[in-house]
Amino acid sequence: MARELWKGNEAVAEAAVRAGLQAYFGYPITPQTELLEYLSWRMPELGRPFVQAESELGAINMVYGAACTGVRVMTSSSSPGISLMLEGMSYIAGTEVPMVLVDVMRGGPGLGNIAPAQADYNQIVHGGGHGDYYPIVLAPASVQESIDLTVLAFDLAEKYRSIGVVLTDGSLGQMMEPAEMPAMKPLKQVYPNWATTGEPGRERRLLSSINLNPPEQEKTNIRLALRWQQVQANEVRFKGYYLDDARFVVVGFGSSGRVALSAVRTARAEGIPVGLLRPITVKPFPEQVLDELSKQVDGMLVVEMNAGQMLEDVRLATRSRIPVEFYGRMGGVVPLPDEVLTEIHTLVHGPRTTQGHPRDRWLARLARNN
């Protein structure tokens, strides 16, 4: 397949189609509406169902219904819309039917704005809805990665009867980059033995998240927990840059990881032994590699477009062995490489401490600079 210019949102849409998407139910919300609009002609072109629902509530429940039939199904939204979908996500997780969700994050909380942010991290990696479950969360940092991870999301969701999330933001959704699409996958022919498809010649099937008897509910919860252990053992993905001889590591996912990479390259050119760890799966979180890195380096800098959410997972993984500093921009502001470079200098030239909380020191620096 040749490389073409693709807009992020549309690339994700087409990638899903190529991955065998059988039904899409969505709702407009900036900055992901292009995904819905693209599929509004692409799905009918292929004879596959497309519905613009009455709201995100409608969309996620349509997804729930379709997922119960075993088809590959997806929806997409942005932060406030994702909040509306959380009920449905909990039900889908409790029923153990697979689906793919694309969250194109924007500034918040509340209505916020339509500019890029990463402030849904806590919401999404902790499940989002009520109850004990985790989705598998993939965080691309380019249009090509958005394509590849969308395809992967469907495979992982099916493999683990789980929710697969493609976690991007407004800038990734809107940007145009050259990328290569995978070949069109044929639609599924064989359906799982739990699917409620209304077929003759077999016992009836029931799909429900109800377990009125607490010990029965606990069995479901144990099954989900054990399955999550499998996901943690097998599906962690990350990218490391310049880590072999690094004395300092910057940690960032998605767009902030990409911005940080530019800063890291500049710092390297200045002779600073700094590397970048970019999680691809933010859930399961790459705890092990961070744990190992914390034994090798003198300090880490977490860069995010929020008030320090993945920061806490990094602190947990590194167990207070080393100083962990934080730099964040919020509310739809995207950090520039120069800002991150300044933070790298601050980290490298010290002083550093494992006392106190990096968020406090960051807020103090923000106050000084403004």
Next chain:
Amino acid sequence: MPLKGRIEVNEAYCKGCELCVPACPQDVIRLASEHLTAKGYHPAELFAEGCTGCAVCAVVCPEAAITVYRENTKARVAV
């Protein structure tokens, strides 16, 4: 002469709600006052002759507990 009918009330389902009692046009159904189902309900029962197998009781029964039988008209005509 009206057809003869008969009902069987399945005690596994009957909850003694009594809707069949006033519904019966022949007034031949009542709750068994001496008898309890496994769940502690007084089930419905025929207590007199006169059932015509009209099945109105079955129409109102919320539990689908009633099976209705009726004399086969063809057999009667043949006699």
Next chain:
Amino acid sequence: MAIPSIENEQMVYQRPESFTDVSTHYCPGCTHGVAHRLVAEVIDEMGLRERTIGVASVGCSVFAYNYFDCDFVQSPHGRAPAMATGIKRVLPDRVVFTYQGDGDLASIGMGEITHAAARGENITVIFINNANYGMTGGQMAPTTLPGMKTTTSPNGRDVEVQGYPIRVSELLSTLEGASYIVRRSLHDPKNIRQAKKAIRMAFEVQMRGLGFSMVELLSSCPTNWGLTPQEALQFVEEKMVSFYPLNDFKVHPAIAQIKI
């Protein structure tokens, strides 16, 4: 008393096959049971059992999936029409129906039902209207009558502060996408028979791809109304039918061709 068998007897009515061999959890005399039985009879008569997928909602009928012998899914509160949409769009040749109470459909689910009807989704909705939230103990519902006492309108529904009830069938019948919207009642044998005909017609509408069908069934709630089952049916007849008239509110012209 032992009633002797009749010579040459034939069985004229028995529990429908699609009604599972399970004793329901509904209160004695609750017309949910009648509605279930009618739907099961229709599924049997039309031979649809193995191609039907039901969508259970949240309310007293949350366990409806235990009582019908067909594939079933369970929706969150109010979302059944959306789940049904998802299923029917991917499996258009299956029969998809929702079974919802008035709390589920007319309160939290108002958005989903309105838009499923507006889009003309080819599904069938069985709507049980008993003028209160039954499962949670009898609170006021959007269908509670003016002056009617519930646990959250203890002095009777005061329209000044609690508003007027919603007539869902009338409301949905204004939508072009709705094809068959009727209201029937379950309060006596004659009305139950007419309700069954309507349910049958609703499923026929779906089978023929004629669009969205809904049968609203005026129902009783003896336990929360504090009445005996028979008194509760009388309440439906005397008080509910006048407020919620029994009628055909929307009948797509093509439906006139259907002979059952």
